[in-house]
Amino acid sequence: MKRRYAIQIAAGAVLGAAGVVLPFLVDGTEAISSLMVTIGLVILAVAVVRHWRFRDEPERDERTQKIGAYGISYSWLLTIVFLAILFWVDYLGLFALTVETVLLSAILLMGLSARLFQWYLFRQGDVA
Numbered sequence: 001m002k003r004r005y006a007i008q009i010a011a012g013a014v015l016g017a018a019g020v021v022l023p024f025l026v027d028g029t030e031a032i033s034s035l036m037v038t039i040g041l042v043i044l045a046v047a048v049v050r051h052w053r054f055r056d057e058p059e060r061d062e063r064t065q066k067i068g069a070y071g072i073s074y075s076w077l078l079t080i081v082f083l084a085i086l087f088w089v090d091y092l093g094l095f096a097l098t099v100e101t102v103l104l105s106a107i108l109l110m111g112l113s114a115r116l117f118q119w120y121l122f123r124q125g126d127v128a
Contacts, residue, residue, distance in 0.1 A: 002051070003046075005047050005050060005051040007045035008043060008044075008046070008050075009044055010049045011040075011043060012040045012043030012044030012045075012047060013039065013040065013044055014040070015036055015037075015039055015040030015043065016036070016037050016040025016041055016044065017040070018036055018040075019032075019033045019035070019036030019038075019040060020033070020037060021095070022036065024057075031035035031119075046049060048063065059073070063126060064122075064128060066126075067121045067122055067126070067127055068116060068118055070091035070117070070118075070121055070127045071114050071115075071118030071119075071121055072114050072117075072118075073122075074113070074114075074117040075110055075113040075114035075117055076110070079106055079109055079110045079113070082106065082109055083102075083106060084103075086102055088104075091111050
């Protein structure tokens with residue numbers, strides 16, 4: 001196992017465990033505890049999946065970096081267009097938007113579209 005993965009797995013486990021123990025030690029820390037457990041589990045899951053997926057192979061090379069950059073750029077452009085559309089929808093009064101709705105939809109759109117663009121570009125083989 002790569003040393004980096006071992007460190008990430010250990011850090012995620014320690015952060016999650018600290019989040020579980022914290023409410024028993026200090027009153028009124030439930031929100032912080034929940035956040036620590038969530039972050040710890042995400043770090044742990046990402047490290048385990050990366051270790052399982054890549055083993056001892058390199059995680060990225062020039063091609064994967066280029067495809068990743070293009071996918072994120074396309075996602076960013078799509079999100080800017082989406083936010084402009086949301087602005088006009090709200091400005092014209094077509095649909096009542098809350099801050100939570102806009103933020104959640106923008107975050108989900110950015111993450112999902114970046115991954116979908118990268119998946120599509122990887123299937124194509126390379127970018128121009």
